[in-house]
Amino acid sequence: MRENRKLVILQTLVVLLTVWLVNQLADRYRVQFDLTEEKRYTISEATKELLRTLDEPVYFEVYLAGELPSNFERFQNSIGEMLEQFSIESGNKVQYKFTDPAQATNLQARNQFYQSLIDKGIEPSNLNYKNADGDRMEKLLFPGAIVSKGMNEMSVNLINGNSAAGVDLVLNQSIEGLEYELASTIAQLIDGRPKRVAYIMGHGSPDSLEIAGFRNAVLSKFELYNVSLEGKSELSGYDAVVIGKPTQVFSEKEKYLIDQYLMRGGNLIYFIDALSVNMDSASGEGTVAIPYETNLTDQLFRYGVRVNPNYVLDVNSGQFPVVAGNVGDQPQIQMIPWPFFPLLTNFSKHPSVRNLDAILGRFVSEIDTVKAEGITKIPLINTSQYTKLLGPPVRVAFNDLRDKLRPERFIDGPKTVGYLLEGKFKSLYANRLVPRGFDKSKFINKGEEGRVIVIGDGDIIRNDLDPETGEPLGLGVEPFTKATYANEDFILNILDYMVDDSGLIETRLREVKIRPLDRVKVQKERTKWQVINLVTPVLLVLLIGGLKWYLRKNKFAGK
Numbered sequence: 001m002r003e004n005r006k007l008v009i010l011q012t013l014v015v016l017l018t019v020w021l022v023n024q025l026a027d028r029y030r031v032q033f034d035l036t037e038e039k040r041y042t043i044s045e046a047t048k049e050l051l052r053t054l055d056e057p058v059y060f061e062v063y064l065a066g067e068l069p070s071n072f073e074r075f076q077n078s079i080g081e082m083l084e085q086f087s088i089e090s091g092n093k094v095q096y097k098f099t100d101p102a103q104a105t106n107l108q109a110r111n112q113f114y115q116s117l118i119d120k121g122i123e124p125s126n127l128n129y130k131n132a133d134g135d136r137m138e139k140l141l142f143p144g145a146i147v148s149k150g151m152n153e154m155s156v157n158l159i160n161g162n163s164a165a166g167v168d169l170v171l172n173q174s175i176e177g178l179e180y181e182l183a184s185t186i187a188q189l190i191d192g193r194p195k196r197v198a199y200i201m202g203h204g205s206p207d208s209l210e211i212a213g214f215r216n217a218v219l220s221k222f223e224l225y226n227v228s229l230e231g232k233s234e235l236s237g238y239d240a241v242v243i244g245k246p247t248q249v250f251s252e253k254e255k256y257l258i259d260q261y262l263m264r265g266g267n268l269i270y271f272i273d274a275l276s277v278n279m280d281s282a283s284g285e286g287t288v289a290i291p292y293e294t295n296l297t298d299q300l301f302r303y304g305v306r307v308n309p310n311y312v313l314d315v316n317s318g319q320f321p322v323v324a325g326n327v328g329d330q331p332q333i334q335m336i337p338w339p340f341f342p343l344l345t346n347f348s349k350h351p352s353v354r355n356l357d358a359i360l361g362r363f364v365s366e367i368d369t370v371k372a373e374g375i376t377k378i379p380l381i382n383t384s385q386y387t388k389l390l391g392p393p394v395r396v397a398f399n400d401l402r403d404k405l406r407p408e409r410f411i412d413g414p415k416t417v418g419y420l421l422e423g424k425f426k427s428l429y430a431n432r433l434v435p436r437g438f439d440k441s442k443f444i445n446k447g448e449e450g451r452v453i454v455i456g457d458g459d460i461i462r463n464d465l466d467p468e469t470g471e472p473l474g475l476g477v478e479p480f481t482k483a484t485y486a487n488e489d490f491i492l493n494i495l496d497y498m499v500d501d502s503g504l505i506e507t508r509l510r511e512v513k514i515r516p517l518d519r520v521k522v523q524k525e526r527t528k529w530q531v532i533n534l535v536t537p538v539l540l541v542l543l544i545g546g547l548k549w550y551l552r553k554n555k556f557a558g559k
Contacts, residue, residue: 204247213475245458263447286397
């Protein structure tokens with residue numbers, strides 16, 4: 001009997017020691033297995049490589065805590081799970097905590113803290129929801145984080161998605177984009193030199209106040225340079241070059257500089273207006289849009305696309321202010337749907353535009369593809385299916401606003417207004433004379449791998465001015481309704497894609513599937529499953545106890 005007792009004690013000690021040893025090993029060498037279908041707990045190799053290069057801790061303070069509705073709790077948990085993965089891969093160099101911005105008991109202190117978060121770039125969201133008791137609640141949320149490394153810090157907003165899709169889908173899209181948002185913020189903190197972006201000046205392109213929003217957005221992540229092509233012998237030293245809404249002719253020398261930049265593996269982004277329209281002449285029977293002559297048509301044609309001299313009208317549109325009458329001597333402004341300003345929400349699954357919110361277009365033209373050997377052509381942006389294509393001569397008239405937009409009149413289907421071209425491009429000047437003044441021995445006939453994005457709307461990079469103050473508004477902000485569209489996000493996304501050499505942008509392809517419960521079935525079978533969940537454990541305990549009693553009885557009965 002004493003020997004049996006010693007054996008039991010020894011076995012217990014061995015079990016306890018084994019459990020302690022396993023816990024120590026698990027704490028030091030954390031291992032997990034991702035059994036989900038979409039591998040939601042597996043981060044990309046590009047992110048892993050980034051995290052392994054960390055030489056000092058990176059701190060995340062996430063401002064999403066406290067009492068939250070269930071869908072935001074899921075979002076909070078997803079952020080925590082992603083940051084935990086980052087911590088594991090970085091050898092605990094990624095550290096994080098969740099903070100409730102509303103925890104300050106003093107109202108003044110709380111408002112000051114809110115304002116400090118806004119000043120740092122974290123966008124608030126006003127949330128209305130019902131709590132567990134069914135009471136209506138309102139809460140100001142700051143779904144973002146401050147990320148710091150050493151003396152440097154950045155803010156990152158974690159809610160991203162198509163707001164027209166509803167809260168749950170936006171949150172799911174935000175979960176899909178978490179890895180990219182968090183990893184790209186770390187990459188910016190540890191990158192010693194921001195990427196260099198050139199904006200080509202002249203040729204009637206907007207400058208000064210008209211691109212203040214574009215300039216501020218780009219400078220938030222990149223270095224931005226105003227570049228004039230006049231008198232240059234080479235266009236080099238830039239990770240991406242932007243040509244925005246040109247309205248005047250490019251000379252052959254200027255086109256040659258752009259062409260050879262692309263041949264050396266450069267990245268070009270064109271925002272092109274095919275037609276010019278004077279809105280001051282659009283009253284009454286209206287005016288006719290006139291084609292711009294920029295001398296870029298043959299260059300874009302060689303690279304694989306053609307911006308057509310037409311306008312795509314869309315039922316899914318923004319608004320335009322018109323004078324509806326007068327009260328005394330004051331004109332009364334009314335906002336009316338204006339199909340010449342399409343709201344672009346039909347995006348491809350490419351990582352640069354995936355889960356993007358609506359973009360506001362203004363006088364958008366269709367883009368066709370043409371043959372270009374070795375070039376991959378990827379449509380990025382399409383209109384809705386309810387469109388009308390106006391070919392030349394294109395008439396623009398306010399009188400058209402008087403008719404209600406009838407979808408049955410918009411039957412031309414979705415039109416592509418943005419393309420990405422990738423591959424080894426052939427020079428526009430192959431089999432042509434090199435412009436005078438350039439060294440022919442340095443001419444490149446067929447280039448290295450490069451990228452070109454062409455958007456059939458030059459106004460996407462242009463901001464409006466506040467009608468009351470005359471100050472420049474943010475990119476994508478409508479001046480009368482103050483509605484904000486995703487023009488800024490779109491520009492930053494495509495620039496990220498163009499200059500990305502780490503592969504992080506591909507993490508935007510992550511997909512997290514929503515598997516909602518069948519609400520009708522849940523309600524119908526609720527009582528049955530409640531009984532099963534309550535009774536089954538009790539029955540199992542009784543069954544195991546009875547079986548043990550039976551075996552014990554038989555054991556002693558045989559002695």
